Amino acid sequence: MVFFKARPGWQSPYPKVTPEGVFWRRRRFMTSLIGAGVGLAASAGGCRRSGPMDADLERSLGVPLPAVPRHRAFADAGREPTPQRYASSYNNYYEFGGSKNIWASAQALPTDPWKLDVSGLVKNPVSFDLEDLTRQFELEERIYRFRCVEAWAMVVPWIGFPMRALMALVEPTAAAKYVRFTSFYDPMVTPGPNFGFARNLPWPYTEGLTVAEMANELAFFAVGVYGRTLPKQHGAPIRMVVPWKYGFKGAKAIVRIEFVAEQPATYWNTLAPNEYGFEANVEPDVPHPRWSQAKERLVGESTALFTWEEQPTVIYNGYGEWVAGLYG
Ligand SMILES: Nc1nc2c(c(=O)[nH]1)N[C@H]1C(S)=C(S)[C@@H](COP(=O)(O)O)O[C@H]1N2
Ligand SMILES: [Mo]
Secondary structure (H helix, E strand, O other): OOOOOOOOOOOEEOOOOOOOOHHHHHHHHHHHHHOOOOHHHHHHHHOOOOOOHHHHHHOOOOEOOOOOOOOOOHOOOOOOOOOOOHHOOOOHHHHHOOOOOOOOOHOOOOOOOOEEEEOOOOOOEEEEEEHHHHOOOEEEEEEEEEEOOOOOOEEEEEEEEEEEHHHHOOOOOOOOOOOEEEEEEOOOOOOOOOOOHHHHHOOOOOEEHHHHOOOOOOEEEEEOOOOOOOOHHHHOEEEOOOOEEEEHOOOOEEEEEEEEEOOOHHHHHHHHOOOOOOOOOOOOOEEOOOEOOOOEEEHHHHHHOOOOEEEEHHHHOOOHHHHHHHHO
């Protein structure tokens, strides 16, 4: 096993912390008062599995990928990878609803054929299909920590390629300062929590990085996970992974990447700018306006039993060695 240089707070147990995501819960509650009947009980905690994987869940997982090399620096996240039956059945994917239990409905996402357009301030705009992506970029595995802004966390063995490999191909011009990523959206397929207040959500889901962040060694595009192609609930066929930032920065099912001069509007930042900043780095000392970020709860067996295992949150999610220089 490869161990990193000691990073503060990689381990050690911790006591109880606040529950998550009141933003949505509060609104679901209000909707229920209006009598919209949206399956509240089911959405509050998501459907947990403690035993072997459910057959339907297993069918939702992708197809096995050929073995790929594991990136040496990211072979060990200091915690065990989260068992897939938990990671792939506890998701955030608001296009398919406001609960964590969207893995079955996400199977409606049409991923074949898929086109990813890269355009804007680049020398070589390009339109990829899925085969292009897996042919043109060397795939590797990286085991990354993952931290949602709602304070749940996991460890995920992604398969994909560094974002900067794509940048090298399209060659952003000097005028490019930001990058805007757009997720698949078709209201016929991805209705989202499409009721009441939620009719005016700023779809499609978009996210953004600075060009410097995208060029960082850590920034990654995942096309697989747990040795297989990406399941739809994780954002098939290609999603962003930026492990030093809160999970919402990692847009799923990317259809468009645009290099631009100004900071782009993004989904959560548009919806609630005081709660979801554009930068959104993991920072234990900067509380969300409605909860502390000092601790995080690990998804796993304990999720099933509703006795979340808690750990201290680490600055930049433990990846300061790579990214602290971006924010000096
Ligand atoms: N298109 C899209 N991307 C998204 C989301 C979403 O609702 N739609 N949710 C984000 C949030 S809040 C989190 S925590 C992660 C969850 O990723 P996972 O379900 O693969 O664990 O996806 C992010 N990417
Ligand atoms: Mo999240």
